[in-house]
Amino acid sequence: SSELTQDPAVSVALGQTVRITCQGDSLRNYYASWYQQKSGQAPVLVIYGKDNRPSGIPDRFSGSSSGDTASLTITGAQAEDEADYYCDSRDTSANSVVFGGGTKVTVL
């Protein structure tokens, strides 16, 4: 099975823009999805497909993809965006799912 690689941690100043990346071979064939997990809570889907946000997710969250890398961008980060962010995708072995290791976002 393939792997998805994420940077362990990133920080962003309040109101600034941060990009979180997810790299893996499966992303050449499938879109990534992105999840936000705040401390002690279950993950929440924030981006899926090409660049789709579920109802209730602020439009400061956006997604993009190029080659083997998918990105989640938070434009104008807020204090409440401080969380762990995970990507996932279908695996290259088709009927399987792989998660990235997660990126901890700190809002300064």
Add this chain to the structure above:
Amino acid sequence: QLQLQESGPGLVKPSETLSLTCTASGGSISRSSYSWGWIRQPPGKGLEWIGSINYSGSTFYNPSLKSRVTVSVDTSKNQFSLKLSSVTAADTAVYYCARHDTSGYLNWYFDLWGRGTLVTVSS
């Protein structure tokens, strides 16, 4: 609005079978476009997909866990279940159930999660 809730023993002995149930409320799990899945998270670590089951009962599992995992669904009870056999301390984790949208070929995603339940493997 559909909600999911995990239930089951919080403590399992090594070598035994972990059994969890996810009960849906506020809606039916019989809708054909969705699958239903299990994901776990060891303390302080990342997410790991365990397996999912679709509307027709077809299952797909994480290759690294496949030999020990069974996911099943009982639509009459609006529930789906996880069994993980021969557990060790490495299986200690928070276990989440989730709705798994597998309707699109290019993108699968978990759009609704339960709150999770901690299962500890210890004698």
